[in-house]
Amino acid sequence: MRIALLGGTGDIGQGLALRWAYDTDHEILIGSRDPEKARTMAEEYETELDSRGVDVTVNGFANEMAADRADVVVLAVPPYHVADTVESVADKLDEDTILVSPAVGMKGDEDGMHYHRPGAGSVTALAAKAAPEGVSTVGAFHNLSADRLANLDAELDLDTLLVGDDPDAKDIVSRLANEIEGLRPLDAGPLANAAEVESITPLVINIARYNDGMHDVGVTFH
Known part of the structure; x- marks a missing residue:
């Protein structure tokens, strides 16, 4: 399967690209508005993987070309760029393409991070x-x-919550998530539940801020 990470030069894009390239045989495509930046970062990911004995090719393209080649398109961009990014690649998407949205709207102040719910109800709904x-x-x-x-030396042992209205698409993304070692996907229901899932992110960030030794804290459910 071909997975394109639009905005794959950023933090969440880097982490997902490295984990999928390290743990799976899927073809990883890095997308960016700047194709040269995408190619440069793809080479850096290859170098990191090669240092760990993984011989894999990671290709970099402009977002439109990456989306055109992909089965699954991950919108690894800031929340305020999600709609624009989808619109910029819309003619490269078809009914067999699955969009994945990990972005969360947040605002920060001196107390911490707070969920910033967009008018569409959630960033996932905005993408849809x-x-x-x-x-x-x-x-x-x-x-x-x-x-x-992005730290391949770090064990994950984390859960990720999935929301969506298409059971088949959600099943495919669930299997992709499960293929990352230490990551467990959990079904959180339809897309209407996205705001509840997204709002956990600022909570996690605030826990990391206020508790020593929890910089990379995540979520697990028991």
Whole structure:
């Protein structure tokens, strides 16, 4: 399967790219508005993986070209760029493409981070609204520490919550998540539940801020 990470030069994109390239045989494509930046980062990911004995090719493209080649497109961009990014690649998506949205709207002040719910109800809903008709959107990977993901020496032992209205698309994303060692996907229901899932992220960040030794804290459910 081909997985494109649009905005794959950023923190969450880097973590997911490295983990999928390290733990699976899926083809990883790095997308960026700047194709040269995408190619440079793809080479850096290859070098990191090669240092760990993993011989894999990671390709970098402009976002549109990455989306055109992919089965699953991860919107690894800030929340305020989600709709614009989907619209910019819309003509490269078809009914077989699955969009994955891990972005969370947040605002920070002196006390910490707070959930900033967009008018669409959630960032996942924002992505789904911008997507062409027939393209399924799944919310996933919201509450993960990007630093912990990108550190291949770190064991995960974490859960990720999935929301979406297309059971088949959600099943595919669940299997992709499960293939990352130490990551357990859990079904959190339809896309209407995305706000509840996304709002956990600022809570996790605040816990990390106020508790020593919990910089890379995540969520598990028992």
